[in-house]
Amino acid sequence: MTAALAAEQALNGLQLGLMLFLMAAGLTLVLGIMDTINLAHGSLYMTGAYLAAAVYAAAGSFLVAVVAAVAGTALIGALLEMTVLRALYRRDHLSQVLATFAIILIANETIRMIWGPQPVALPTPRALSGPVELLPGFLYPAWRLVLIAAGLGVAVLLFILVTYTRAGMRVRAGASNREMAEVMGVDVKRLFTVVFAIGAALCALAGALLGPLLAVQVGMGESILILAFVVVVIGGIGSIRGAFVGALLVGIVDTAGRALLFPALASIAIYVLMAAVLFWKPQGLFPARG
Amino acid sequence: MKVSLHTPAAGWWWAVAVASLAAFPAIAAHFGQEYYVGLATRMLVFGIAATSLNLLVGYGGMVSFGHAAFFGTGAYAVAALADRGVAAPWIAWPIAMAVAAVLALAIGAAALRTRGLYFIMITLAFAQMVFYLVVSVKALGGDDGLSLAARGIGESALFYTALVLAVLAVYGLRRLANAGFGRALQGVRENEARMEAVGFPVLRIKLAAFTIAGAVAGISGALLATLNGRAGPGLLDWPQSGQLLVMVILGGVGQRFGGFIGAAVLLAMEEVLSPYWVHWQLVLGIVLLAVVLRAPRGLAGMLARG
Numbered sequence: 383m384t385a386a387l388a389a390e391q392a393l394n395g396l397q398l399g400l401m402l403f404l405m406a407a408g409l410t411l412v413l414g415i416m417d418t419i420n421l422a423h424g425s426l427y428m429t430g431a432y433l434a435a436a437v438y439a440a441a442g443s444f445l446v447a448v449v450a451a452v453a454g455t456a457l458i459g460a461l462l463e464m465t466v467l468r469a470l471y472r473r474d475h476l477s478q479v480l481a482t483f484a485i486i487l488i489a490n491e492t493i494r495m496i497w498g499p500q501p502v503a504l505p506t507p508r509a510l511s512g513p514v515e516l517l518p519g520f521l522y523p524a525w526r527l528v529l530i531a532a533g534l535g536v537a538v539l540l541f542i543l544v545t546y547t548r549a550g551m552r553v554r555a556g557a558s559n560r561e562m563a564e565v566m567g568v569d570v571k572r573l574f575t576v577v578f579a580i581g582a583a584l585c586a587l588a589g590a591l592l593g594p595l596l597a598v599q600v601g602m603g604e605s606i607l608i609l610a611f612v613v614v615v616i617g618g619i620g621s622i623r624g625a626f627v628g629a630l631l632v633g634i635v636d637t638a639g640r641a642l643l644f645p646a647l648a649s650i651a652i653y654v655l656m657a658a659v660l661f662w663k664p665q666g667l668f669p670a671r672g
Numbered sequence: 673m674k675v676s677l678h679t680p681a682a683g684w685w686w687a688v689a690v691a692s693l694a695a696f697p698a699i700a701a702h703f704g705q706e707y708y709v710g711l712a713t714r715m716l717v718f719g720i721a722a723t724s725l726n727l728l729v730g731y732g733g734m735v736s737f738g739h740a741a742f743f744g745t746g747a748y749a750v751a752a753l754a755d756r757g758v759a760a761p762w763i764a765w766p767i768a769m770a771v772a773a774v775l776a777l778a779i780g781a782a783a784l785r786t787r788g789l790y791f792i793m794i795t796l797a798f799a800q801m802v803f804y805l806v807v808s809v810k811a812l813g814g815d816d817g818l819s820l821a822a823r824g825i826g827e828s829a830l831f832y833t834a835l836v837l838a839v840l841a842v843y844g845l846r847r848l849a850n851a852g853f854g855r856a857l858q859g860v861r862e863n864e865a866r867m868e869a870v871g872f873p874v875l876r877i878k879l880a881a882f883t884i885a886g887a888v889a890g891i892s893g894a895l896l897a898t899l900n901g902r903a904g905p906g907l908l909d910w911p912q913s914g915q916l917l918v919m920v921i922l923g924g925v926g927q928r929f930g931g932f933i934g935a936a937v938l939l940a941m942e943e944v945l946s947p948y949w950v951h952w953q954l955v956l957g958i959v960l961l962a963v964v965l966r967a968p969r970g971l972a973g974m975l976a977r978g
Contacts, residue, residue: 653800656793665790
């Protein structure tokens with residue numbers, strides 16, 4: 383394999399990993415703080431992609447489309463949390479699996495009723511559709527660079543938010559010991575709604591950014607949802623840092639596997655990685671609960 | 673969840689249900705509705721698979737999100753044997769069951785080191801490995817799956833086989849739940865640490881239950897492949913595991929008839945609604961959500977309460 387191909391695959395792996403991180407960040411917080419399995423997380427990703435496609439077609443500006451998709455999905459996420467998820471926090475994992483599975487069905491059918499069964503077009507903005515010459519003779523798609531930059535930017539922002547702000551401190555307190563945080567005066571109810579809405583917003587961002595690369599269609603959320611769960615489990619439930627490391631690991635292993643092995647074996651590779659991590663570190667790489 | 677360890681014998685309606693099911697093919701033939709025999713067989717087959725999962729989830733407290741691995745393996749075993757000229761179900765089905773049991777023993781031995789959420793995820797991971805492995809093997813038909821050239825058994829014989837196995841599954845579940853092994857399994861569900869301290873071989877008990885459940889799921893998958901005349905990758909993929917879990921929760925976790933009630937209701941809804949409205953899954957979603965929020969013990973729990 384030439385150096386250029388290796389560099390290209392490394393960038394692809396980084397890009398996939400960062401997008402997975404956007405999905406996994408919200409998922410790991412919901413799991414860590416609220417101890418709730420949310421299978422419908424992928425539906426928020428799908429909602430974001432569809433909203434972005436609709437607004438882009440109407441307004442013609444990708445930036446407006448992304449902002450609208452993020453804001454709209456965050457609102458939907460907050461409403462979902464207040465109407466359904468809130469009733470599930472004190473229930474067992476089984477009930478959560480069934481209820482959020484039901485939400486997937488409802489979301490898929492609602493989208494199918496509005497937009498029809500065919501995939502929806504979400505084209506790359508024209509100015510960014512070509513390749514960029516990173517080094518002399520080394521071309522790389524501009525849009526993937528945008529994804530890498532956006533992913534890194536959000537990761538840094540989240541890291542600052544979680545590590546250095548009071549709200550972030552509350553989130554970390556909730557993830558490591560929810561009862562204690564409640565007793566110490568954290569308004570957990572409001573915190574949950576806000577965390578859920580932020581998670582939904584990150585999903586929408588990933589959906590809108592990945593839309594031009596992957597097909598915007600019903601069911602797109604389910605395939606990435608499983609990958610996001612793998613990331614969360616590898617990283618350690620409730621840990622943003624773990625989600626970041628886990629996402630990059632999964633992104634790189636998956637991309638390298640596809641380039642070096644058969645595609646089917648590459649799909650197996652990430653599950654082998656996850657099983658191996660759970661075998662040696664049953665709490666994931668960075669457990670949030672001490 | 674407050675569950676009495678001793679499971680009582682079923683009432684008279686249990687005998688009535690089996691008798692009317694036994695008469696069903698004759699009644700359907702009388703009205704010229706043989707199609708419904710196939711549907712009833714499908715309900716029984718999925719009911720058996722859901723019941724095996726209920727043994728894990730409801731009695732052992734092990735929420736497996738990878739039951740499709742054993743269900744699909746049973747189906748593929750039958751299809752692969754038929755591909756090599758072994759069409760007789762009486763040979764193929766036990767082999768399918770054994771293959772699924774061995775797979776469950778291997779996966780269980782590794783997965784049962786974890787518990788709770790991590791167990792849900794590691795069973796999913798192993799099931800996905802099996803899925804991708806099978807899809808990548810050319811001899812197993814790749815993305816298209818395998819078709820059975822000949823069924824090797826008649827429609828009504830298949831129905832009666834499914835009915836007998838279903839009765840055995842329910843009866844076996846009751847016997848198991850009341851035997852020492854089943855009591856110990858429910859003890860592990862309630863308090864694993866205490867059972868360990870009292871001296872029960874907790875891991876062996878869980879692994880035995882996991883293997884039994886895998887074997888039963890394997891034979892139900894074998895029946896389904898025979899019924900459908902094919903084994904496809906969809907039977908191994910994670911939505912299939914999700915569907916089986918939905919059947920268990922809908923019917924009633926830890927309720928003896930939960931698996932069958934859930935399978936029958938889910939498949940009946942699909943059968944009744946899908947011809948009338950393409951968006952019937954919207955109705956399904958709303959019904960499932962209502963069941964979770966309003967009937968935490970599933971439909972069987974609702975019936976038992978009267």
